Amino acid sequence: MIRVFAVCGMGLGTSAILKTRLRAALDATGVDYMLDVTDASAARGQQADLIFTSAELAEGLKGTSAKVVVVKNFMDREEINQKVKEAIEELQS
Amino acid sequence: MVDDAERTGGLGASFPREAVRAGLRCADWREAVREAGKLLVATGAATDDYVDAIVRAVEELGPYIVLAPGIALAHARPEDGGVAVGFSLVTLAEPVEFGSEHNDPVDLVFAFASPDSEQHITALAALADFIESDDNLARIRAANDDEELYRVIQEAN
Numbered sequence: 445m446i447r448v449f450a451v452c453g454m455g456l457g458t459s460a461i462l463k464t465r466l467r468a469a470l471d472a473t474g475v476d477y478m479l480d481v482t483d484a485s486a487a488r489g490q491q492a493d494l495i496f497t498s499a500e501l502a503e504g505l506k507g508t509s510a511k512v513v514v515v516k517n518f519m520d521r522e523e524i525n526q527k528v529k530e531a532i533e534e535l536q537s
Numbered sequence: 538m539v540d541d542a543e544r545t546g547g548l549g550a551s552f553p554r555e556a557v558r559a560g561l562r563c564a565d566w567r568e569a570v571r572e573a574g575k576l577l578v579a580t581g582a583a584t585d586d587y588v589d590a591i592v593r594a595v596e597e598l599g600p601y602i603v604l605a606p607g608i609a610l611a612h613a614r615p616e617d618g619g620v621a622v623g624f625s626l627v628t629l630a631e632p633v634e635f636g637s638e639h640n641d642p643v644d645l646v647f648a649f650a651s652p653d654s655e656q657h658i659t660a661l662a663a664l665a666d667f668i669e670s671d672d673n674l675a676r677i678r679a680a681n682d683d684e685e686l687y688r689v690i691q692e693a694n
Contacts, residue, residue, distance in 0.1 A: 453598035454614055456612060456615075461610075461665040500601040520605070
């Protein structure tokens with residue numbers, strides 16, 4: 445079970461949009477996963493394998509045990525699909 | 538007759554006529570965000586405090602709300618003055634800089650409010666699907682006045 449978080453400043457807007465895109469991308473990989481949204485400060489206290497967030501918030505998430513993946517364009521499914529695929533492959537290798 | 542909300546899967550219903558402004562001139566991101574926030578107040582979705590909270594959120598958390606090239610999604614927390622689910626849109630005549638590493642400058646500022654962390658999710662997903670379409674974005678940017686902008690959103694599928 446891979447634990448994945450979509451993280452934004454408040455866990456209400458950007459991350460909620462990101463969650464819908466991540467779900468589609470994760471489903472396509474076939475992995476067993478848990479996906480949730482949270483805000484940047486709560487994310488630091490969570491046990492996670494993967495965190496997807498923006499460039500601006502990624503800096504503050506350094507030091508967590510999770511692999512932090514920066515998404516540039518939250519509307520770009522291609523970017524998100526590609527980054528999910530690479531991150532899952534890295535976790536499984 | 539099929540009403541707008543049904544036809545658009547909820548997106549049209551989330552944007553009242555008074556919630557869109559086309560071709561505004563704003564000096565900077567703060568003014569643009571305030572204009573979008575004020576529309577939420579005008580439609581009864583948020584209080585004045587909420588508008589201040591949106592600006593504070595961008596100052597404190599950074600310009601991550603610019604989620605795609607040219608597009609900002611401004612909001613604060615429900616407890617900051619969210620009254621009802623409501624969305625607004627301001628299109629800018631001249632784009633402004635938010636300081637976003639990847640997605641500046643911004644000419645489309647969406648804002649939303651919600652009374653809790655759940656009720657806006659369906660409409661937000663509909664909005665995401667709407668702005669994912671380059672065709673929709675082109676039509677929004679081409680809208681010359683508030684009425685036309687309102688129609689573009691109501692007619693979205």
